[in-house]
Amino acid sequence: MLAPEAERKAIVPFLVDGVDHAEVGKKLSERKICVRTGRHCASLVFEKLGLDGCVRASVAFYNDIEEAEMFLSAMEDITRGS
Structure with missing residues (x-):
């Protein structure tokens, strides 16, 4: 996680x-899971970190447990190379 303090926040860059x-x-989009990728209007920060960009996931009051489980399942597959 790029921002460890984001552990309990609604926006998580990773x-x-x-x-x-x-x-x-x-890969997430193929599963109908929407995230943002890139530099998120913070090019100087990413340049300083030596990164090309990141993935940014967000949650809100309208997300439910099923959607969170879908995201976690997709991320498990992605990290395993599936």
Whole structure:
């Protein structure tokens, strides 16, 4: 996780070791899971970190447990290379 303090926040930026952030976004999109990828209007921050971008997941009051479980299942598959 790029922002450990985000553990209990609604917006979580992250990377997956060995998988490009855009590819993570594409794989999630194929499962109808919407995230943002890229530099998120913070190019200078990403440049300073030496990163090309990240994935950003958000949750809100309208998300339910089923959607969270779908996201976690998809992320498990992505991190396993499935």
